Amino acid sequence: MEIFLGYVKAFAIGGLVCMIAQIFINKTKMTSARILVMFLLLGVFLELIGVFKYIENFAGAGITVPITGFGSTIVKGAKEGAKIGLFEAVTYGFRNMAGGLTAAIFFGFFFALIFRSHSKKA
Amino acid sequence: MEDKQYMDYIHANAQKSNHVVTLVWAFAVGGVICCIGQAFIDLFTVILPNWDKAKVASLVSMTMIFLGSFFTAIGVYDKLGSKAGGGSIVPITGFANSVVSPAMEFNKEGIVLGMMAKMFVVAGPIIVAGTVSSVVSGVIYWIIGLFN
Numbered sequence: 001m002e003i004f005l006g007y008v009k010a011f012a013i014g015g016l017v018c019m020i021a022q023i024f025i026n027k028t029k030m031t032s033a034r035i036l037v038m039f040l041l042l043g044v045f046l047e048l049i050g051v052f053k054y055i056e057n058f059a060g061a062g063i064t065v066p067i068t069g070f071g072s073t074i075v076k077g078a079k080e081g082a083k084i085g086l087f088e089a090v091t092y093g094f095r096n097m098a099g100g101l102t103a104a105i106f107f108g109f110f111f112a113l114i115f116r117s118h119s120k121k122a
Numbered sequence: 123m124e125d126k127q128y129m130d131y132i133h134a135n136a137q138k139s140n141h142v143v144t145l146v147w148a149f150a151v152g153g154v155i156c157c158i159g160q161a162f163i164d165l166f167t168v169i170l171p172n173w174d175k176a177k178v179a180s181l182v183s184m185t186m187i188f189l190g191s192f193f194t195a196i197g198v199y200d201k202l203g204s205k206a207g208g209g210s211i212v213p214i215t216g217f218a219n220s221v222v223s224p225a226m227e228f229n230k231e232g233i234v235l236g237m238m239a240k241m242f243v244v245a246g247p248i249i250v251a252g253t254v255s256s257v258v259s260g261v262i263y264w265i266i267g268l269f270n
Contacts, residue, residue, distance in 0.1 A: 098182070
């Protein structure tokens with residue numbers, strides 16, 4: 001039952017984040033790049049002011065699967081690195097991005113090689 | 123004149139209902155994608171008990187990025203995106219989509235200057251914003267650490 005409730009919360013908060021994005025898209029005609037950057041920075045901001053972990057404890061994947069989670073892991077890395085020294089402080093954030101970026105770039109390359117574009121322009 | 127008023131009325135209402143429909147779609151699709159992510163978190167926490175939370179989170183991101191890339195490659199994700207809007211853009215699968223989609227489209231302009239360069243059309247700004255925030259927040263935490 002508790003696990004089920006976790007999914008309900010993830011659905012509700014994840015859905016809410018996406019719905020807020022949709023409001024911005026409808027009202028301002030923002031492109032997906034701007035939306036993604038905005039929500040990444042929102043994640044960075046929420047993590048910096050220390051609010052993110054409360055939302056994460058409540059909603060789990062509802063806040064970590066949206067790009068806000070990516071922003072938050074960057075700041076978490078920077079925070080961890082700052083305990084060691086200045087070099088680690090400025091590099092550990094990127095280290096936390098490494099997994100996601102590696103996956104995106106590798107699969108992007110791989111799938112673009114073997115699949116044809118489905119876009120109507122092609 | 124009355125006709126015009128009527129048309130304006132219809133038009134305003136149609137836009138309003140379209141707006142609501144897109145919000146419902148974004149909410150539902152975004153929610154479902156987050157639930158899939160939650161399922162992977164739960165699964166990896168069970169099958170990889172000695173991994174810490176951050177490493178599991180990273181693996182979940184990579185799995186979701188794989189799925190986003192795959193469904194983009196077979197043409198399903200962009201079809202979903204035309205309905206779901208923000209629901210398919212904001213989750214990390216949307217980030218994957220924003221890399222794979224231009225990579226596939228510009229592949230015909232060559233591997234290096236087409237595919238490899240253009241895959242960063244949307245991902246580039248995210249990497250820049252992420253890296254800059256990483257350095258800035260790292261320096262902030264480092265300076266705070268000096269006084270503790």
